[in-house]
Amino acid sequence: MPDLSWLVPSWANFLVIPGLIAGFTAHELAHACLAYYLGDVSQVERGRITLNPLRHIFWLGLLTVVFFGFGWARPMRVDPRAFKRRYLGLFTVSIAGAVANLLLAGFCLALTLLIAMLVAAFSQGGMVEILRSVTVEPAAQPGIVAWAAAFTTYPIYVNLALAFFNLLPLPGLDGFNAIVGLVGLSRAPADGGQATASGGSQPLSVKPVTVSAEGRRQPADIHFERGAAYHADDQYEDAIARYRQAIAHDSHYGPAYVNLGLAYLALERRDRAIQAFRGATQNAADEKSKREAWAQIHSLSQYQPVGEQETADAAAGQGGPWTESQSSVSVNWPAFWLNALVVLVASAGVYVYLTISLIHHFS
Numbered sequence: 001m002p003d004l005s006w007l008v009p010s011w012a013n014f015l016v017i018p019g020l021i022a023g024f025t026a027h028e029l030a031h032a033c034l035a036y037y038l039g040d041v042s043q044v045e046r047g048r049i050t051l052n053p054l055r056h057i058f059w060l061g062l063l064t065v066v067f068f069g070f071g072w073a074r075p076m077r078v079d080p081r082a083f084k085r086r087y088l089g090l091f092t093v094s095i096a097g098a099v100a101n102l103l104l105a106g107f108c109l110a111l112t113l114l115i116a117m118l119v120a121a122f123s124q125g126g127m128v129e130i131l132r133s134v135t136v137e138p139a140a141q142p143g144i145v146a147w148a149a150a151f152t153t154y155p156i157y158v159n160l161a162l163a164f165f166n167l168l169p170l171p172g173l174d175g176f177n178a179i180v181g182l183v184g185l186s187r188a189p190a191d192g193g194q195a196t197a198s199g200g201s202q203p204l205s206v207k208p209v210t211v212s213a214e215g216r217r218q219p220a221d222i223h224f225e226r227g228a229a230y231h232a233d234d235q236y237e238d239a240i241a242r243y244r245q246a247i248a249h250d251s252h253y254g255p256a257y258v259n260l261g262l263a264y265l266a267l268e269r270r271d272r273a274i275q276a277f278r279g280a281t282q283n284a285a286d287e288k289s290k291r292e293a294w295a296q297i298h299s300l301s302q303y304q305p306v307g308e309q310e311t312a313d314a315a316a317g318q319g320g321p322w323t324e325s326q327s328s329v330s331v332n333w334p335a336f337w338l339n340a341l342v343v344l345v346a347s348a349g350v351y352v353y354l355t356i357s358l359i360h361h362f363s
Contacts, residue, residue: 013066015146019108019155020062021053023101023162024073028056030100031076031093036331038089040082045287048076049331051339070165091181094174098163105159112152115355125362144357151354220250228259236263247279254280254289261296274300 032048047055058074065071083089112134120127134149167175227242243260246253261276273296280293 012146015150015154016065016158017062018150019158020065020071021057022104022155023159024062025051025053025056026100026104026159027097027162027166028073028076030096031078034096035076035078035082035089035093038083038093040079040093041330042077042079042082042288044331046077049336051336051343087181087184089181091178091185094177094181095167097174098167101159101163101166105156105163108152108155108159111351112156115148115152115351115358118355119358119362123359123362130358130362144354144361148354148358151350218249220246220253220256223249224253224256224259227256227263231259231263234266236266239263252283252285254284254286254293257284258289258292258296261293265296265300270300 028048029051032043036043036049043049056074058072061072061074063071078090078093080086080090112131116127116130116134119125119130133145135153166173167178169175169179223242223246227239227246230236230239230242240260240263243256243263246256247260250256257276257280261273261280264270264273264276277293277296277300280289281297284290284293
């Protein structure tokens with residue numbers, strides 16, 4: 001019978017897990033926060049702006065690191081069209097994860113040196129001996145030294161590896177996306193890679209523009225943009241025709257359904273509006289359109305059809321084109337910072353315990 005014992009990882013391999021959890025969380029959270037800051041609110045919808053590592057870690061990728069020395073986190077999708085400067089945003093978001101890993105590695109290095117100084121000051125061990133124990137010899141045997149290494153030096157190695165690996169210019173890695181952003185910037189120097197949608201009164205599409213193999217926009221996107229332009233000029237009949245054309249070309253184009261319903265509301269055609277909103281709840285490919293459609297249906301259920309209230313709502317903006325500025329998607333920052341405080345206090349407790357235990361170990 002062949003010897004398969006080599007497939008079982010050494011206990012020391014598991015010492016990288018705390019560093020991996022912290023590294024993967026910091027990496028993906030940096031991507032998500034910067035993307036959100038630049039305008040991609042889909043990160044909130046996907047629950048990626050959180051310190052909960054379960055939202056960022058892919059367990060199979062974590063285990064492959066333990067067994068084979070390489071792995072991956074849960075990938076994060078970004079919509080560059082949501083950025084004011086598309087290619088610059090793509091570049092900065094792409095490198096944000098690696099920068100976060102480098103900063104975390106630097107923090108762990110400073111923390112390791114601080115703990116070594118404190119242990120040397122309150123024990124009989126020397127600074128060099130203590131550092132050697134948690135860098136060169138942590139895997140000699142299980143114990144407090146190994147645990148200390150798992151929370152000090154191992155996170156340094158892990159975060160440096162994550163940073164430099166993800167910056168490799170290979171498809172699927174952050175380095176490749178960063179190069180795409182730089183190439184885009186070099187080809188569009190005049191506007192700095194600005195997205196086609198602009199702020200202010202211009203309607204924005206929440207559906208990323210689909211591009212054909214020849215690099216042209218799909219007909220559904222063109223019809224939707226024309227419809228939004230008519231809608232902004234109060235030319236509702238023309239807008240309706242364009243939205244219907246967009247839906248005919250792409251039956252899952254959620255924003256077209258929503259704007260179609262809003263145009264019908266402006267014309268006081270309540271039944272048609274409800275049909276359009278229901279179409280969004282049933283066919284829209286994006287969750288944002290579905291939520292907006294359900295909100296409109298709920299609002300319409302509060303008053304009688306074709307009355308003065310509908311006309312007032314339409315005049316107040318209910319019949320206007322649906323834009324990103326009307327989105328209620330936002331981060332619950334108080335809860336986020338409360339969680340950050342809890343993580344900080346818990347981490348401080350762990351490192352205080354490790355420091356005291358090392359002092360007793362070297363005394």
